[in-house]
Amino acid sequence: MKLGLVGFPQVGKRTLFRLLTGKEPFSEGKKGNGLGLAKVRDARFDRLVEMYAPRQETPAHIEFSLLPDLDQQTSRNDQILRGLEQVDVICHLVRTFQDDTVFHIHGTVDPRRDILFFNEELQLNDLLFIEKRLERLTKEQNKKRDVQKTAVETDLLTRMKEYLETGRFLKNLSLAEAEEKLIASYPLLTRKATIIILNVGEEGLGDQNLTEKLRDAFSHQGFQWTAVSAKLERELCQLDAAERQTFLDELQLDQPALDRLTMLCYKTLGLISFFTVGPDEVRAWTNRQGALAPQAAGVIHSDIERGFIRAEVMKYQDLIKLGSEQKLKEVGKYMLKGRDYVVQDGDIINFLFNV
Numbered sequence: 001m002k003l004g005l006v007g008f009p010q011v012g013k014r015t016l017f018r019l020l021t022g023k024e025p026f027s028e029g030k031k032g033n034g035l036g037l038a039k040v041r042d043a044r045f046d047r048l049v050e051m052y053a054p055r056q057e058t059p060a061h062i063e064f065s066l067l068p069d070l071d072q073q074t075s076r077n078d079q080i081l082r083g084l085e086q087v088d089v090i091c092h093l094v095r096t097f098q099d100d101t102v103f104h105i106h107g108t109v110d111p112r113r114d115i116l117f118f119n120e121e122l123q124l125n126d127l128l129f130i131e132k133r134l135e136r137l138t139k140e141q142n143k144k145r146d147v148q149k150t151a152v153e154t155d156l157l158t159r160m161k162e163y164l165e166t167g168r169f170l171k172n173l174s175l176a177e178a179e180e181k182l183i184a185s186y187p188l189l190t191r192k193a194t195i196i197i198l199n200v201g202e203e204g205l206g207d208q209n210l211t212e213k214l215r216d217a218f219s220h221q222g223f224q225w226t227a228v229s230a231k232l233e234r235e236l237c238q239l240d241a242a243e244r245q246t247f248l249d250e251l252q253l254d255q256p257a258l259d260r261l262t263m264l265c266y267k268t269l270g271l272i273s274f275f276t277v278g279p280d281e282v283r284a285w286t287n288r289q290g291a292l293a294p295q296a297a298g299v300i301h302s303d304i305e306r307g308f309i310r311a312e313v314m315k316y317q318d319l320i321k322l323g324s325e326q327k328l329k330e331v332g333k334y335m336l337k338g339r340d341y342v343v344q345d346g347d348i349i350n351f352l353f354n355v
Helices: 013-023 042-051 078-084 111-142 148-163 178-180 209-219 229-238 241-250 257-269 293-300 301-306 316-322 325-330
Strands: 002-004 034-039 056-058 063-064 088-094 193-199 223-226 271-276 282-286 308-315 335-337 347-353
Touching: 002 013, 002 078, 013 034, 013 229, 013 257, 013 347, 034 111, 034 257, 042 271, 042 282, 042 293, 042 316, 056 229, 078 111, 088 111, 088 257, 088 308, 111 209, 148 178, 148 325, 193 209, 193 257, 193 301, 209 223, 223 257, 229 241, 229 257, 257 271, 282 293, 293 308, 308 316, 316 325, 316 347
Parallel strands: 002 063, 002 088, 056 282, 088 193, 193 223, 271 347
Antiparallel strands: 034 063, 271 282, 308 335, 308 347
C-alpha cells in the first residue's frame, strides 16, 4: 500500500517528504521516485505508550513515493503519470502560501488553476488509454473473437469515456461488481483516491475559508482535503515536547498538521490500526478495514491465524476512561470474541491460539 506525493516545483514536496519519512528526497534532476516510510502519528498509540511504559514501542507506518516535479508542458509528465500507476492513493501537494522569494512555475500562486491542470492531466491520461483500448476491441470484434465479452467491455468503456468528458473522475462512476472486475487491472488514474494537501503559510493554517472554497469548486471529484504548513511543521520538529505544545497553543491548534495528514492518508488507504500492549512492547498493527479476527491475527504471525482460538478485546476508549485492564474486567468490558468478530479501529487485542 503506497501513497504518491506529486506537485509542481517549489510547492514544498521535498520538505514535506523529509518531514514525513525522515529521509532525504532524491536530488534535483534525478530520475525515478524517492521512497520512504512515514510514521502514522496516532495519538492513541502515544497514550498507550504513556500508560504501559514499554521497553519497545512500534507505531504503524505507511509508504510514500515522492514523484518528480510536474511540468506545465503536458508532454513532459509521462514519467509522473506512469509512477502514479504504481500507487494506491494520489497526494497532490498544492501551494497556497505567498512568498516573493520562491518562484512559481506559472508566475503566480493560484491553487485552483494548479488543481485543475493536474486533474486534466489525469483525465487525459485515462481518455487516451480508453480510446486505445476501444480501438483494439474494434479490431477484435472484426475478427469475431468472443463477441459478447468484447461488446460488454466496449459498452462499459464508452460509458467511462463519456463520463470523463464531462470533467468528472471515474472513481465516482457507479459500476456493477462484474464491471469492477473487468477493468480491475487497467491503469486508470482517476479511479484512485486523491488527497489534496494545501501547503499554506502560517497565517492560513487555521483559516478554513480557502479550503472550503476549493472543496466546493471541486466537490464533484470527491477528493479528501487537508492543509499543512511545511515551513511551520519543520520548525515544530526542531522543538522539544513542551515547546512544541506551547507553540501549538499560541497558534490555537490542537495538534500538528502532520498528525492529521498521516491519519487521513492511513484511512484513505482503507486501513485501520489495532494494538497489542504490555510491558515488553506497545505496537500498532496495520489491518484492512472489515477484516475478521483470525485475519488480524495473521498480520502478527501466520501461526496465530492458523491456530486461532479467540481474541480478548478491549476498546481503547474504555481503557482510557477506566484506567486499567483489571477495571475493564470488573465491569464486563474485557470481551472474548470469536472467528466472526470484525476488528474495529483502535481495538486492543490479545490473541489466544494453539498450534
